[in-house]
Amino acid sequence: MRLHLYLESPERVPFDYLPTLVGAFNRWAGHDARRHDGLSLYSLAWLRGGQAGRGGIHFREGASWFISAPDSDLIHQLVSGVVREPDLGLGLRVRDVRMQRAPEFTAGEQPFRVASPVFIKHLPPGAQLGAPADHLLPGHPLADELLTATLRRKLRQAGLDDTAAAVRFDPAHLATAKTKLFRYKQVQCRGSICPVLVSGSAEQIQFAWEVGVGDSTGIGCGALV
Structure with missing residues (x-):
């Protein structure tokens, strides 16, 4: 499954924002030793919709981001976490989420x-x-x-x-x-x-x-x- 997040971003976001995204993911997902002890069975995209400038990235019309995982329970846990805590940090705040099932692939x-x-x-x-x-x-x-x-x-x-x-x-x-x-x-x-x-x-x-x-x-x- 894939979770698409649409973010408000009134402030300039620094280029090295990845730890903020990872921190938000971990807060929303909650602690799970199995997830941290093995290989990451999930993936995080980078923010999209921005324009790089001096000192950071401007997302004048908001940013989009997605998280993917084969574990649907993890995706639903993330949604619950977003509802509890929509602020990621760096001025980023979730305004909408949408879930996407995997496409129909063929061998x-x-x-x-x-x-x-x-x-x-x-x-x-x-x-x-x-x-x-x-x-x-x-x-x-x-x-x-x-x-x-x-x-x-x-x-x-x-x-x-x-x-x-x-x-x-x-x-x-x-x-x-x-x-x-x-x-x-x-x-x-x-x-x-x-x-x-x-x-x-x-x-x-x-x-x-x-x-x-x-x-x-x-x-x-x-x-x-």
Whole structure:
């Protein structure tokens, strides 16, 4: 399922707003050790509808945001949380919410655009303890392999079959793919804005639409549209 949130935003929003979105999600969802201890079986998009300017982003007509998850109970818990506490912080306030069921997918290969940068972390073999991970981009020899491995791990964590599920950057868009440098708290990250192709069963493709692709979907990376 997908929860669309429509936000009032009378103030300029700083560029590094992701921790505020994640904080709101965690308050609305409530504490659940299972959700925090494993891979994120949900995805958060970035805010849409803004215009970047000096010192931040202006959302003159309001902002839109969505959260996706295969767990319908989580989505309903989020709605209850929004009713209790519609203020996210940074002047953002929910004025409307709408729930969307997953589209009817068919088995095969499905193209998706991304609603937030795809982030892939890779620690080379033999790297020293504490060494920073590489952030892989479209065209890297390991990028598609790691995207696929992450989706399969999430499928297994959810108790679903991971056989033949795969993710790859759309080769037709590699030449025009853009990179995006962003910060989460004090960590600088580099992701990519590039369409992806998800292949597998209808259930596996729907799962990817809900949990996103790549690493750190729970802090705003790899959401799919």
